[in-house]
Amino acid sequence: MKRLIEKGLMFGNLVEVTSPALIERYNRALEHLTGKRTTLTDFHIDISGYSPEIGDELGDDRYLNPNGCNRQFIILTTAQKTAPLLNVTFSTSRGILRQFMEANDAQLFALTARDAVAGELSNSVYEVATPARLLDIRRVTVEADTIGGHVADAGKLATLIDRFRNEPAGWRDDVLIADMIGLAKRTGDVTRVPIALPKMTFEQPNFWTAHFGGLYVFRGCKTPAVIATTPADLGDVGLVITLSQRNKIADWLDKNGLVEPIVTARGMDSAGMLRQKMDFILVDVADALALDLGNATRNDLRKIAQRMGAGLPEAFLGLARLLAWVEGGGDWPRITSEHPAYFYTLRARPHADRDLVNMLLSQLAPLDVRQMYITHKELFYASYATWSDRKRGYVAEFLAREYQVDKAGARAALFGAEPGMDEAAQTARRHDPKPAPKMVDLVGPWGSVRKARR
Incomplete structure (x- = not known):
């Protein structure tokens, strides 16, 4: 580290x-x-x-x-x-x-x-x-x-001042006045500086917790659910989905309107985003082949892709087909939720729990190390400890060069505008009526998840 x-x-x-x-x-x-x-x-x-x-x-x-x-x-x-x-x-x-x-x-x-x-x-x-105890946590x-x-003394002093002002004999109450003076020595003049x-x-309502191997609790959604990192006996906590159940997660995210395809996201350079995700996949491939990464450029990584040919991972090939469509040089690819590239093609919609959903997506698409570092540092540090020194060096250098110099700009480019910090505004957004869906929202970027499953 x-x-x-x-x-x-x-x-x-x-x-x-x-x-x-x-x-x-x-x-x-x-x-x-x-x-x-x-x-x-x-x-x-x-x-x-x-x-x-x-x-x-x-x-x-x-x-x-x-x-x-x-x-x-x-x-x-x-x-x-x-x-x-x-x-x-x-x-x-x-x-x-x-x-x-x-x-x-x-x-x-x-x-x-x-x-x-x-x-x-x-x-x-x-x-x-x-x-089950986690579901008892409703507010903090x-x-x-x-x-x-x-603060406690200031509250006591304010109460005594009210008594002094409102009780007819307050100005003659020596004990009351002595108590006020004693508290004022510690708090100062709370009438002028409250x-x-x-x-x-x-x-x-919705949160991630590190307990029990990592759980995502979504209670504020149309269909409440708990998404578990690993299979476990969670007792009677309602709908439980594990990370390995990709179809169920995709279907649940779609039904609750929590994600959008990056190729249709407003203001996003989808082509640049796809290329970067493909680079991260190639870095993992190169590391598995024990190739020296150093400060590998995109051209260096492209040579690795050419060497691999048909042996490239399905996630890379799926993103390559989508990139070809974005740039107008290919047919519309059909990528179902079972495809390894599927969750790499999504990001959270703008809503109060945007960061939580992106956190979940980073765990479903773990080779995108930049998104993992930004949205799920606990997972990033745990993963980093298992990588080879080659991959650690490349990732650390990339993040220092591409992310550290403009964190706010990078986050905005990847995920859109930040949700407001005001909790009342967040709550109001949770209760906003869902916007009218576009056609791509109804059928998904490459067909409905449910249709794909049939």
Whole structure:
């Protein structure tokens, strides 16, 4: 993983902590949440305050997420809101934390000037011993305060001020006045600079979780389903599909209107996208043949394709036929959901769960390493560890050259405009009426999935 770290592809954009004052604040928060402290004099933290260096020091990568269910967090600075989230167990956690921090940016800026803010992403489930427990997670509530309890004290002080103003004998109540003065010493003048960090609750109908080998839970769709990475006894959780059941997944995605063909996606360079996917497949072929990839250009990869001839993978040949049609030099190819190229030809439609669907597609089309890196880093890092050094070098160099230089531009080109961060807007989109379908939506890019199955 050293190569990824050096190129900023792993542990990138973390917040560095070197100030003795901030380290002491972090230790106070860490001790408050876990009963532990760090002896490190410098480390890095993610959006939740998790530090890989401290995790290594404590021998516990889940020291802020012990049950893998209700993630705790430490905020030292509002700069954390743009940092990644490491050791992800729920795909929604980073988005929830970022929305909380953006909604309370001014308050957090003021509070972190004097103390660390600590809290938890809490829900009604405290353990996930069985898959059925995951379906009990309906919403997540963010609760937070400084270690010194400034938010709670500010609330108490506001209540006392109301009593002082409204009770006829309030100005003569020495105990009340003494309590107000004592609290004001800790909170400051809350009448001029109010301190509030209200609880925020987020609906969580659809999400990915790392539990039980990796599960995609879709409850907010017309046909709810759980998609499991590997076959497992999930109990009575409704419709369950495994990744190996490609026809069922394709049919389910189509029925729920979650995907669109890249060849008809608005504003996409579909030809360039297909070529890049074909290159990634050739990289895997070259690696299997133990060929030196180095900084292989598209011409170098094309020579490999010429050498392979009819021995090229079906996924490559299917995308080549589709590319020929896009460029006007071939007939319309018929690629069913059983074809290895099928899921490489799709992307998520614009909707609130776009990133989750693209995450699922990256697992169904694993040779597209760029999409996997962007949408499913946990899977990317696990896959990277199994590759040869040849493939690791090529992929790391490609991502550093083609993605790192313009992340936002690359994501927009691949997946379209980003969904809004505002949760209310996302919820509203979930309830928008489905747009009138086009003919290609009704029959699919190469015929209806159901028709193909018959």
